[in-house]
Amino acid sequence: MTAMTVPAPLTARRAPLPRLMRSELRMMLRRPRTLIGLGLLALVPVVAGIGIAIATDANSDEPMGQGLETLVAGNGLLLPVFALVVSLNMLLPLTGAMLAADALAGETAHGTLRNLLTAPVGRARLLAVKAFGVATVSLLATLLMAVTGTIAGILLLGGEGMLTSSGTQLPFLDGVGRVLLTVVLVTVQVWALAAVALAVSAWTEHPLIVVVVSLGLVIVSGVLSVIPALDWLDPVLITTSWQSVSDVVRDPLPTGSITEGLLRAACYIVIGYSLALSRILTRDG
């Protein structure tokens, strides 16, 4: 009998969450800029692979570049890891910020957010749908890069399995596991930046401001992290965990730094989404 007291009409008027998410995703993937962005990102590992293949053909004995780059030649499975780590410095955060800017500030600029706010969708649910869209497309971007990177790496650079920076040779499947782990770590870091960008996006009606603020955050964090007197600040900077992503090619896997990077990203995600939610809740229709 108590079940009858639930206000049935209200639940009926609410659109189901999965359907909202699907339509949001469809809308995002139909935007030309999203598609062009994804396509360009997918090309990054291919271009890097061609560059490295040509460079190593020219002089075979010289050590080239720094860090991961020295290991990529003749070590195809490392190419997607290398491309993802390099893109995490600027291209992927830029993508995350752009998606977050479109999600709320873009809608405000077009005057369409007003409709959404007055629609029979809870505001928390609206934010959840938007966050889902941003997160899924970022994941799609990194996955796409991993796929093109792996294919390009094997075709252009060859190599059996994966040579780790510790000098051990991982079997092919373990190598693919490391690539997937990189995808997860990089995606979570992009989510962290996108969460902050979404908070900015909820507060402004200019998508450009969102992108500028997010990239400003990345650049300022990068500058602060190289000042020795501010070393104590390092553990709270969003970019600190980005540098440790390349730890995935060490063997054995240093779990400590990897978990720390994930936790740091989670903190930023919580901060970003709670600020975004508070703004969405108070916003006038």
Add this chain to the structure above:
Amino acid sequence: MNRKRTALAVAAAGTATGVVGLVLIASPAGAGEAPPALPDISAEALVQSVLDADAPAMAGAVELRNDLGLPLPGLPQGKPGEDVARIYADGQGRARLSLDEGGSERTIVHDGSTTWIWNSATRSVQKLEGGPDEERAERMADPATAARDFVALMQKDSTVTVDGTARVADRPAYQLVLTPKPTERTLLREVRIAVDSETRLPLRLDVLANGQAEPALRVGFTEFATGAQDAGLFSFTPPAGAKVTEGERGERPSKQERTDALEGLDLKHVGEGWDTVLTGKLPADALTRQAPENGRGDRGPATGLDLLKQVGKEVSGPFGSGYVVTTKVGTALVTTDGRVALGAVPQQVLVDALGQK
């Protein structure tokens, strides 16, 4: 109005959670925790147990903090909270050490009979028969060895005390403190060694200089766990395509050359204990020769003399004239005619040592 209050609560709660999380990540584990309660032990018994302790099977991560004001050559530069090395040992003489050199990695595997040194920057492997030809960098990276060597060396000229307990790498440890005897003329105030209560292995070495609250140098474990290790860690197969050099280290001078070079340096210890001064003579061309490029492509000043002018202060005295380089824990004096004196002592002690020759 109600909605506004909810929103504020959401924002405050979420931001607070996130910030607290970030602060927790930033604060080192065990900070602010009460020191563990351990049975009392006399300083002599503790020192003896440290010197007698066998290396157990273990895995650990090492941090290195250098607040000397000068980078130490040959040592990786660690930022606070960042591990510079990982160590694995099976307790029977086989060990693996991974040095993180910022972008590249060196792995040293000693499998009982052969030592393999892998350098990811050059993708090369050095194969050495017999025990590891221990370099300072590799020795220093292992806090246990570094601390044990130090205790053995300094016991005589120090007041050794046990100063309570501490938690290092999440393990209860005794704090062994070596303070220089009052007659020692040194810049150092004390050296603190955290000794694991269970294995009696030194877990951390702190060097404190006079008038400094923070250690000038810290080598210590941030993670430490005893227990059997995966046997695969202690074997090494050079990966396909890597350059493998056997025997003597390729680019290094041979042993004979090194001995000759050392004799040419005319190294002498003046004094003993904390105020030991190392004096010597630089090879004739050392100050004017072009500094070699160090692999990573960053070039220092052109010659040794230029470098000295940059970091040192010009001084003169009974020894002639020269440059003195002062750090928080030590002083080095290089005269213009190529004599060198260095030690963890004030400048005057170096001048005296040069005068004794």
